Amino acid sequence: MRQTWRWFGPRDLVSVDDMRQAGVEGVVTALHHVPAGAIWTPEEIAKRQRALAAMANGAPSGLAWEVAESLPVSEDVKRQTGDWRTHIANYKTSLRNLAAAGIEVVCYNFMPVLDWTRTDLAWRLPHGGTCMRFDLVDFAAFDIHILKRAGAAEDFPAAVAEEAARRFAAMDEERKRSLARNVAFGLPGAAENLTLEGLRAHLDAYGAISAERLRSHLVAFLEEVVPVAEEAGIRLCCHPDDPPFPLLGLPRIMSTEADYAAIMKAVDSPANGITLCSGSLGARPDNDLPGMMRRLGSRVHFLHLRNVTREGHAVASSFFEDEHLRGGTDMVALIAEVLKEEAHRRKAGRADHSIPMRPDHGQDILDDLKRQAQPGYPAIGRLKGLAELRGIITALSHPQYGIGT
Known part of the structure; x- marks a missing residue:
């Protein structure tokens, strides 16, 4: 598993030096200042790559931009209104530009209006x-x-x-x-x-857009961009709804294993893949995360490893972001399935046998409480989570146990 870290750019209060000290292998970032629907130009991509390549003292960080999260899909594309055709054309250009810069994994979501919701x-x-x-x-x-x-x-x-x-x-x-x-x-x-x-x-x-119609718009989007991704060597991966149930009267179409299976079947290409977010999917009691990894793993291109504790048994329930090895998801079982999938890929000769993962979210603890970083993205809380996940990976990968070998 490729250990990565999400970075929000030069204004992020968790610095490149912090990432380097955390011992991560690659960086997940995006051009957050570029509006959805606009082109990510080679110049802006290169500027971000330069920013994360150097530490504060000017020494090389040894880190590279490995996953784009997210290359956003505009609301016009989701609704098929306004300039949606131009936005899709721009998306294709952005994919080509990312590929030319050596970035092969692109995460996106298809959530209407809100990217995520917390109270x-x-x-x-x-x-x-x-x-x-x-x-x-x-x-x-x-x-x-x-x-x-x-x-x-x-x-x-x-x-x-x-x-x-x-x-x-x-x-x-x-x-x-x-x-x-x-x-x-x-x-x-x-x-x-x-x-x-x-x-x-x-x-x-969105008043007249049903879940079925929104799903058809996602399929139409993928039918346009997946061939470009294939040609460019890009692995697209859709992030699940967060939380994975309807809110504000809006449709949700990427909340369950059945949702993902339907989209994979509709546009059946290795370039059309999954961001398996154990926290988002784990907020719903009928999602079996180790089973999803086992059954859909060949199309999992990116992993967000975090845990939530649900406070009810209904599909829509309260929950909070728990420690990475606590909560409703059996993280040991999930990581074991990831390692098995990676072993299958190595045997098949797949170049993408090492799946990038990042410790998603984290609790604000110790000096995080003073730092006031991006909500959900503290330095120490994520480092604690990464250390716990790294320990599970190391133990399960030990030759004595044989998982992933």
């Missing part, structure tokens, strides 16, 4: 650290009483809607504002300036 970005844990959390009741309070989306109350169980009304009534104005800000953080480019009117406009634009 708390710094939820206090018993040990004094913090983590990200999705509270279904708080989210219902936002949806029904702050956003005031038409029909929102009917989208939640009656008991949840009733508790949301009580909780909203007890909120002061600052809590209402912070809840809205936290939900907005998953809206690309709008975390600092989202208005409720703006969010309502985004939702209205």
Whole structure:
């Protein structure tokens, strides 16, 4: 398994030096400043590569950009509105430019409007650290009483809607504002300036789009870009919905094993693959992560290894970001399946036998609490997670046990 680290660019408070000291082998990053639908130019790609290639003292970092996460798919493409055809053409050009720069793995998602959703970005844990959390009741309070989306109350169980009304009534104005800000953080480019009117406009634009129609739009997108990826030597990998159930009346189409199997069958190419995110998929009780890796592993091109603890048995439930070896996913069993898949690939002579993974998210602990880095991406919390995952990989790969050999 190729150990990588997500980096948000030169403004990231977790530096290139930090990555180097963490002992990672490669970097996952993106051109976050380039709007969705625009071209990632060779000049901008090279600029990012230069930025991560040097440490603060000017010495070579020894690190390279290995995975692009994410090359975003515009809302126009997802809805097939506006300039969506131009955006697809630009996406193809960006893929070619990334390939020319030596980047072979490209992660993307097809979530409408929100890339991810949490109600708390710094939820206090018993040990004094913090983590990200999705509270279904708080989210219902936002949806029904702050956003005031038409029909929102009917989208939640009656008991949840009733508790949301009580909780909203007890909120002061600052809590209402912070809840809205936290939900907005998953809206690309709008975390600092989202208005409720703006969010309502985004939702209205999807008003007539069903899950079936959105899935057909994803297939149409893939039919256009996958041949280019094949030609360029790019492995595309779709990230699952986060969380993996419908929110705000929006369709969700990449939440289960069946969702992935359908898309793999619709556009059957090795270049059309999966980002297996154990945290996103693990927030849903009917997802069997080791089994998914075993059954779909040949198309898994990228791994996000994190864990969540669910607080209910329903598909839509509250959850929080737990330690990497705790939570609902058996991480040892999952890593064992990854190592078996890598062994199969080596025997088959596949050049991509080493699957890139990164320790996804992490709890803010120790000096992370002062650093105030990107929510979910602390230095020490991720390093702790990487060390735990690295220990599992090392143990399972030991010749005495034979997994992955």
